[in-house]
Amino acid sequence: MRAVWFLILIVFLVYKSLLAVERPSTVHDVYFKGTDYELHVYKIYGRIPGNTMLIVGGIQGDEPGGFLSADLYSDLRLEKGDLIVVPRANFKSIILFNRGVDGDMNRIFHKNRIETEMDKVVAIIKKLMSESDIFLHLHDGWGFHYPKYIDSLRNPKRFGQSIITDADIYECGNGKKIDLKNIALKVLNEVNQKIGEEKYYMHYFNTNTDDPKTPFSDMKKTATYFALKKYCIPAFGIEASKNLPSVEMKVLHHNYAVNAFMKLFDIIPEQPKIFLPKPEFKYVVLQINGDPKIVENRKILFVPKGAMVETIHIESNYKRGLSCDFLGINGLNDMGVPIKIEKDTTVIFRKDNEKIGEVFLKVLGKTEDKNLVFIIEVNGKKEAFLDGETLKVKRGDKIKIVKAFYENDDGSDIAINFKGFVPKNVNTNTGDDRGYLIEIDDSFLKKYSIYVDKEVYPVEAKSIDGEKLGRIYIAIDQ
Ligand SMILES: [Zn+2]
Structure with missing residues (x-):
């Protein structure tokens, strides 16, 4: 009998260890590779577990502020909490810089049947919502949202420069209440302090989606409304304005908002990011008498006697700390130094003190070579x-x-x-x-x-x- 319990315990522990995720780490999943709707998902697990925030950008292809901001979060490393980042939800429309080549992807979340390629993408985003505690949907909208009508570009119907909710306080099916307005106002306070210029302030925008009289009943088909209704998680649309003077400013304002949300939900980035994977040598670009050649690890390159050989690029998973050494010639670091090759020479490549690769230069047209x-x-x-x-x-x-x-x-x-x-x-x-x-x-x-x-x-x-x-x-x- 004791043996049975022991066995159950072992099975349980093995199961738990399989579920446990490595921390900190990033898991990068690619769906529909090589198609117009290729979808990249980055799951970033912090050093310490915490809330999981889903960030989706680029559901409409002509909103670069949103997808370029989301893109930057794909590379984060976290001290606490988790991020799930979908930088480019609608890749086809992004390539064509079009709101929706095959229709608006943010108006099909109410659909259940999976028929089109877009439906397949949406199904994956829905699954990611189910794994999250909060959802941010990044957009660039027209004009400047403002509570009063000022002019055609600045009024209550414009979406740009706003944080959008479907209700001030949303009551889920299970009775749980989410104070969306309070969260959004805290974020806006922080964001607007950073923005500084009042004409670019972001404003709170409640579309009152469930209200039968709302002029924004279309919002029922959107991702944020779906996340709120189906999974009872706080969901916000973050809108930069298409009318901001630069793409950089659109990205910056998105970042301000995402950072403020992260802070509020206790998701803390690791600064600076620690990056210590095993150094890899992919290839080197050697210039032989002015002619660039790609050479892979441990390959032989035949060069004419007296050729000038220069290392112009080492491709590695690292950008810095790389060096090349033509053994027995010049010093330890021969990067970018043209070297005359008179005899067979080995070139070794290092990341800091670690040898990561080598190539062999063989001089052509010689007779003393006995190792063929x-x-x-x-x-x-x-x-x-x-x-x-x-x-x-x-x-x-x-x-x-x-x-x-x-x-x-x-x-x-x-x-x-x-x-x-x-x-x-x-x-x-x-x-x-x-x-x-x-x-x-x-x-x-x-x-x-x-x-x-x-x-x-x-x-x-x-x-x-x-x-x-x-x-x-x-x-x-x-
Ligand atoms: Zn949009």
Whole structure:
């Protein structure tokens, strides 16, 4: 009996540990990848658990203040609480800078059936609402919302520069009351102090969505109303104005509002963000005699003797602390220094003190190089030959040229030409004889033999650029 309880306990603990999320961390989910409605969701878990705030931007494609602000929050790291950020809800409309190419995505939240691509996006946003304690919906609206009619741009029907609620106090189905107005006024007080200029102040805007007499009954189809009604979470529309003088100001005013909401809901950013993933080397851009080339980790790059080689960019998951070192030449940090390459050289790359990658520069057109290795299969058995060596075969033997390679290279780029051998049943002779099963017989072109009275054929390795790298010889026994 005790064993059963023990087992139940173990199962419970394992289950709990599977549910536990790593803190702090960011989980990035991508939906509908490669389609017009590609959707990115960032779940940012703070060091200490707390409230979860959902921030959605770009549900309408022509509101950059909202989606560019939301975008900035995707990269946050949090000391306390969680964020779920959907920076670009309607990617297709953002690409086309259009309010809604396939209709208004913020007028379909009342729908239940999932029929269109937009419905699929909306279904995901609804799911995220169910995981949240508060929802902010970022928009750029026309004009300036103001409680009194001033002019056509500044009046109670304009949406710009406002925080929108569906009710002052919303009563959920379960009787819980949410004081939306009080929250919004606290945020507005803080935001307007930051904005400073009165003509740009944000104002409180209650659309009274459930009131039968409201001129804004359309709001029943929106995301904020859905979150409030279905999940009983405080939901606010934050509107910058499309008529603000710059995109930067629109983003800034959004940030003021989001920051004030975060503060109120005790969601605290980590400042500065700690970023310590394992350093990764992706590739380096080397300029060879003025010609840029992308080189991946541990690759060989063939350069002409005396070439000027300069490291112009190291692609890594870090921007700073990167260096490159041409071993034995110049100092420790050769970033951006043109270096003349006279002999084979290894270049290593570091992030601070950690080596993250290396590439090998091989000088072309030299004879002293002995580390080119040829692999030849002789009667089914692989044998290695160094540059300059001779393989002795007799008639009836079967050979296959497998490859030639340098140390640290896989040799896939090195072609090998068996001079005097012509592959049968092949239309064009590419000069690369790797992979053929070659029977030693009388069919070789004797003019390629390096002796008149003996059959000794050179087998040459060449780089993709056609430079000769080395050769071995195949001597056919008389
Ligand atoms: Zn909008």
